[in-house]
Amino acid sequence: MAGQSAWNVVRLLRKLADQGQAILCTIHQPSALLFESFDRLLLLERGGETVYFGDIGKDSHVIRNYFAANGAFCPANVNPAEYMLEAIGAGTTPRVGDRDWKDIWLDSPECESLRSKIAQINNEALTRPVAEKTKLSTYATPFMYQLRTVTARNYLALWRSPDYLFSRLFVCSFISFFVSLSFLQLGISLRDLQFRVFSLFWVTILPAIIMAQIEPMFISNRRTFIREASSRIYSPYVFAIAQTLSEIPGSIVCAIVYWVLMVYPMHFGQGAAGLNGTGFQLLMTLTMMIFGVTLGQLIGAISPSVQVAALYNPFLTLVLGTFCGVTLPHVNNGFWWTWLYQLVPYTRTIAAMVSTELFGLKWGQAFVNITGGYIDNLDATSNCKYCSYAVGDEFYTPLGISFSGAGATLGSSLLILLSTWLRQSLHRDISATPNADP
Incomplete structure (x- = not known):
């Protein structure tokens, strides 16, 4: 029943997102089906350090390829959400690899691409003319x-x-x-x-x-x-x-x-x-x-x-x-x-x-x-x-x-x-x- 309730909630969020509503939420131990319903993932390790921030992709192929390229290959029959936690050392087993995954992220091309995109957004915002400040209204309609x-x-x-x-x-x-x-x-x-x-x-x-x-x-x-x-x-x-x-x-x-x-x-x-x-x-x-x-x-x-x-x-x-x-x-x-x-x-x-x-x-x-x-x-x-x-x-x-x-x-x-x-x-x-x- 808990899994069915979680699926109903995520399905509702998916409908809202398809209508243009921006949704930010956290999820604990999602199934593979629920995990694939999200567009982007922000994965953090202990201390709030970023391990990954980017697209998930269909069948989680984007995030699977990222971890596989850095030495953590996720088998096809394993839930990618659970495997990522095990790979970064958030589970009961030691982390995969000899480097901290936050350092791997900071040196990755995905992180560099993300920084470039953020800089581009900031530059575009600075080039826009400053809009005149309008008086905020308590009500949405006149x-x-x-x-x-x-x-x-x-x-x-x-x-x-x-x-x-x-x-x-x-x-x-x-x-x-x-x-x-x-x-x-x-x-x-x-x-x-x-x-x-x-x-x-x-x-x-x-x-x-x-x-x-x-x-x-x-x-x-x-x-x-x-x-x-x-x-x-x-x-x-x-x-x-x-x-x-x-x-x-x-x-x-x-x-x-x-x-x-x-x-x-x-x-x-x-x-x-x-x-x-x-x-x-x-x-x-x-x-x-x-x-x-x-x-x-x-x-x-x-x-x-x-x-x-x-x-x-x-x-x-x-x-x-x-x-x-x-x-x-x-x-x-x-x-x-x-x-x-x-x-x-x-x-x-x-x-x-x-x-x-x-x-x-x-x-x-x-x-x-x-x-x-x-x-x-x-x-x-x-x-x-x-x-x-x-x-x-x-x-x-x-x-x-x-x-x-x-x-x-x-x-x-x-x-x-x-x-x-x-x-x-x-x-x-x-x-x-x-x-x-x-």
Whole structure:
């Protein structure tokens, strides 16, 4: 069994060598068949002195001829590997001849030919122009090639997980459809104005749903990355960016479905922004989708397990929803409002959506220039319908919201980029310890 195992190993080495792989190995007491499988031999005696270095040849004829020329003739029925050891005195019998075999090698034409070849190689190397020193890279392939390959692999993995995609699409469409049925064809009354703001507030629920779905998937993919990180196939930055890019197509589809079921049944876009305003609502809905993806991946990156990651979600959902700018009255003082109101990204998103929907939305005809507001039934002789708000702007101004869509979009985008950068930094630390417990 030992001989068969040795033959299998040598046969594998022979296949690798035939493919151009350089192999250096030592072998102890090889059989004649194994010995002939090698191309060249470096034979050493006691003290590390060279006895022979050169080709073996078919049926070991090259090395047989060398020893025969120096007085050590190997019979045809004897293993040449064992005979050489006996001839140089490495076995139990005295060496063949009266000279040390290292001296024979130093005076041999084979040694002289080898020295000439080494000198020729050195001269050729000296005549070559010095190549410019290039910066060594940790990875064998460029960054963009890594990103394309890993992103394509993630796309394929998600495509093969239809339950993962359809579950998010179903939840997003169900929430939007349920809210739309509750507020069908909103009008221009004060109660409808409040309903418009409340219907937009439901967009803040989307990141919480996405986070609960993203975190298990991200932690599972992280285990794969940790296993592959030791081989230096791709960088942690590529892993983090590819995880986000692969989620964008699904987020776009979910955002469009949610937007269609929200805008048209509830009769949005009656303000001064018009149809452009409804298009902006789609952009902000997509922003919330991607923010939920990046925030869920951030939580997954700092969590050792899915169970721990799930503990963050209720707290973050509560804080983000409470201080989004519409659930609590806007004040300019207080401990929480001093910093948390500015820190929560929902304040910019909800402010952009509310101001776009209510900007220039008239709630009736003009009442009087002195008191402001409007009277809904100017021709009536009783039951005067008076509203204190002439346009929707006057409703959201006390909430600390202003019509500044570009600023809101920029703020949300910066928060998304910040979240992605934090995940990349965390994965850089993870990749430094590839054997860590995920």
